[in-house]
Amino acid sequence: MADGGVHFDPEVTVPNPARVYDYWLGGSSNFAVDRELGDRMIAIDSRVVPMVRENRHFLRRVVTWLCRNGVTQFLDLGSGIPTVGNVHEVAARVTPEAKVAYVDSEPVAVAYSARILEGNQNATITHADLRDAETVLSAPTVAGLLDFSRPVAVLALSVLQYFGDLENPAAMLDRYRKVLVPGSYFAISHISADDSDVDMDGLADATKQATVSAHPRTRAEVTALFGDAQLVPPGLVWVGGWHAEPGSAEPVPGILGGLGRVG
Ligand SMILES: C[S@@+](CC[C@H](N)C(=O)[O-])C[C@H]1O[C@@H](n2cnc3c(N)ncnc32)[C@H](O)[C@@H]1O
Numbered sequence: 001m002a003d004g005g006v007h008f009d010p011e012v013t014v015p016n017p018a019r020v021y022d023y024w025l026g027g028s029s030n031f032a033v034d035r036e037l038g039d040r041m042i043a044i045d046s047r048v049v050p051m052v053r054e055n056r057h058f059l060r061r062v063v064t065w066l067c068r069n070g071v072t073q074f075l076d077l078g079s080g081i082p083t084v085g086n087v088h089e090v091a092a093r094v095t096p097e098a099k100v101a102y103v104d105s106e107p108v109a110v111a112y113s114a115r116i117l118e119g120n121q122n123a124t125i126t127h128a129d130l131r132d133a134e135t136v137l138s139a140p141t142v143a144g145l146l147d148f149s150r151p152v153a154v155l156a157l158s159v160l161q162y163f164g165d166l167e168n169p170a171a172m173l174d175r176y177r178k179v180l181v182p183g184s185y186f187a188i189s190h191i192s193a194d195d196s197d198v199d200m201d202g203l204a205d206a207t208k209q210a211t212v213s214a215h216p217r218t219r220a221e222v223t224a225l226f227g228d229a230q231l232v233p234p235g236l237v238w239v240g241g242w243h244a245e246p247g248s249a250e251p252v253p254g255i256l257g258g259l260g261r262v263g
Contacts, residue, residue, distance in 0.1 A: 015210045017162065018106040022081040024049050025056065029081045029108055041206050045199040051239075051254040055158050055189050056083065058239035058257045060090045062187045065232075065243060065259070066153050067094035071185060073152045074100045075142065075176070077130040078159030081109045082116050087155065088123040098122060101142045105129045130159070131167070133175035151183040158255065160225060161191050162212045170225050177227060180262050186229050189239050189257035194219045196253030222256050229260025 012031040019034040020041070030038075041048050063074065072095045076087050079102035091098035100123040102113050113125035124141035136142055146152055154176050160169040173186065193200035193216045200216045207213040217225075223236055234242065236258035240251025 016106055016108070017207070017210055017212060017214070018080050018104065018109045020210065021052055021158070022083065024052050025083050027081060027083055029112055037206065037209060041203055044202040044206055045254075047198055047252050047254060048203060050252045051198075052158070054238075054240035054252055055255050055257070056085060058189060058242050058255075059087065059155070059157055059187075060085050061243045062155070062257075062259055063087050063090045063153075064094055066185060066187075067091050067098060071151050071153050071183075072098040073146045073150065074098070074155060075136075075146060075152055076100060076102045076155040076157075077136075077176075078156065078162075079104050079109065079113065079125070080158075081106075082112050086116075088117075088120065092122070099145050099147075100124075101126060101145050103128055103130055103136055103142070130156075131163070131172055133172065137176070137179060148179050149181065151185070152180055153185040153187060154180070155187045156225075157187065157189040157257070158191070160188065161214045161216065164215050170227060173225060174227060177229075177262065182263055184262040185232075186226055186260045186262070187257070188222065188225055188260070189255050190222045190225070191216045191254060192219060192222060192256045194256075198254045200254065219256060222258075226258065226260035229262050232259045232261060 015033045015037040019030040020038045023030040023035050023038040074087050088100040102125045104110055110125055110127040117123050124145050126139045126141045128136050163169040204214045204216050236256050238251035238253050239255045239257035242257050
């Protein structure tokens with residue numbers, strides 16, 4: 001059982017990225033198998049923990065930046081297990097009427113999201129595979145909440161790495177791109193071994209024991225995922241360095257992030 005009154009099959013024997021990630025972030029929606037893999041990965045390169053924390057801070061800065069720039073609708077693909085500073089909470093601080101459609105394929109993430117969103121008119125969770133854009137976009141929880149005749153920000157943070165090249169994540173995003181009007185955005189973060197001494201190959205190798213394994217990409221490959229969207233300055237950088245507060249510590253390498261505007 002994961003805590004918090006949400007009950008699941010206790011016979012969880014395979015670690016899952018959503019729950020490993022929750023463990024690293026200090027959450028309690030994870031099982032022993034997830035913690036074991038999480039600890040093995042920390043032993044490979046302990047920077048994995050600050051890396052994912054910086055990814056969450058990146059998410060908050062991106063959402064705040066978007067709201068301040070007039071974008072108030074969000075489609076969060078692979079949204080994960082709710083943790084401190086979820087998209088709808090961050091957005092509502094700037095724009096109380098902001099709309100957020102979360103999408104995830106992992107039952108624990110979906111159950112917790114449903115629980116915290118109960119009674120919320122401005123945010124929904126959809127249990128779906130993001131690879132099936134048509135199903136996601138036509139779900140009443142997405143189509144009934146977001147107005148695609150106005151700009152929408154599609155968030156794909158730390159999720160496209162779970163798709164190998166054969167699955168063609170750029171083509172996956174393109175199916176979402178087709179329904180976006182100019183002034184919409186893609187926010188993407190992705191693990192990368194480029195320009196750093198992080199043992200990303202070792203970390204990625206360890207994920208082969210999980211339900212899905214991770215595939216690091218080069219800077220050029222991550223840039224290509226933005227398609228024709230124009231990167232907002234400072235471009236594609238280590239997530240901790242994207243619009244960092246003055247005086248922030250040097251960003252931890254390992255996850256590249258950026259925000260692209262659809263023209
Ligand atoms: C590492 S977590 C990232 C969570 C969040 N986006 C963040 O950056 O904090 C990756 C999430 O993607 C979800 N995911 C993986 N493959 C997916 C798919 N095919 N469809 C929907 N969600 C998926 C996992 O269940 C997990 O919750």
